[in-house]
Amino acid sequence: MYRKTKTAILIALAAMAVAGCAPLQDLIDGPSAKAEGLALHQHLLEKQYQSWELWPGTRELAPSEFPHGNFQSTRINPRAARALKYGKELPAGALIVKVEFDGRQRFEALSVMLKQKDGQWLFARYEGDRLAEYPDKEGPCLSCHRGQKSNDYLYLSRAR
Numbered sequence: 001m002y003r004k005t006k007t008a009i010l011i012a013l014a015a016m017a018v019a020g021c022a023p024l025q026d027l028i029d030g031p032s033a034k035a036e037g038l039a040l041h042q043h044l045l046e047k048q049y050q051s052w053e054l055w056p057g058t059r060e061l062a063p064s065e066f067p068h069g070n071f072q073s074t075r076i077n078p079r080a081a082r083a084l085k086y087g088k089e090l091p092a093g094a095l096i097v098k099v100e101f102d103g104r105q106r107f108e109a110l111s112v113m114l115k116q117k118d119g120q121w122l123f124a125r126y127e128g129d130r131l132a133e134y135p136d137k138e139g140p141c142l143s144c145h146r147g148q149k150s151n152d153y154l155y156l157s158r159a160r
C-alpha cells in the first residue's frame with residue numbers, strides 16, 4: 001500500500017516536471033487559452049527572463065508610458081537578441097518582455113509579446129503573478145499596437 005502510494009506520487013511529480021517545462025515551440029501558434037498563458041509565464045520564470053538582455057540601446061528602469069507602468073525594463077530572449085544583432089526580422093519564438101514597475105520602482109507587471117509562426121504577435125499580461133490578459137492576437141493590446149504596424153507592431157525602434 002505504502003509502496004503504491006509512493007509510486008503514484010513519483011509518477012505525479014514526474015508528470016508535473018514534464019508539464020512545467022513548457023517548451024517554447026508548444027507556445028507558438030497554440031490556441032489562445034488560459035493554459036497557454038500559464039505555460040508562457042512558467043517558461044519566462046524557468047528561463048529567468050530577469051537575466052535576459054535589454055532591447056539594444058535601452059536601459060534598465062527607464063521611464064515608461066501609459067498603460068505600461070511608471071518605469072520599465074524591456075528584455076528580449078536570446079532568439080530575439082540574435083535576430084536584432086544581425087539586423088534580421090524578429091522570428092517565430094522571439095519574446096519581448098516589458099517588465100513594469102510602479103512610481104517607487106517596485107515590480108508591478110509583465111507585458112509580453114511572443115512572435116508566432118504566422119508572423120503575428122501573441123500578447124499577454126501578468127500583474128504580479130496573475131495572468132491578467134490571456135494570450136491573444138486580436139485583443140485590447142493590439143488596439144494600440146496596431147498603429148505601429150509598419151514597425152512590426154513595436155514602439156521600440158531598432159535604430160535606438
Ligand code: HEC
Binds near residue numbers: 064124144155
Ligand atoms: C493604450 C495603448 C497601449 C495598449 C492598450 C497596450 N500597449 Fe504596449 N505599448 C504602448 C506604448 C505607447 C509602448 C511604448 C512606450 C513605452 O515603452 O512605455 C508600448 C510598448 C510595449 C512593449 C515593448 C515593445 C514595443 O512595442 O515597444 C510590449 C512588449 C508591449 N507594449 C506589450 C503590450 C501588451 C501585452 C499589451 C496588452 C496587455 C499592451 N502592450 C497594450 C501602448 C499600448
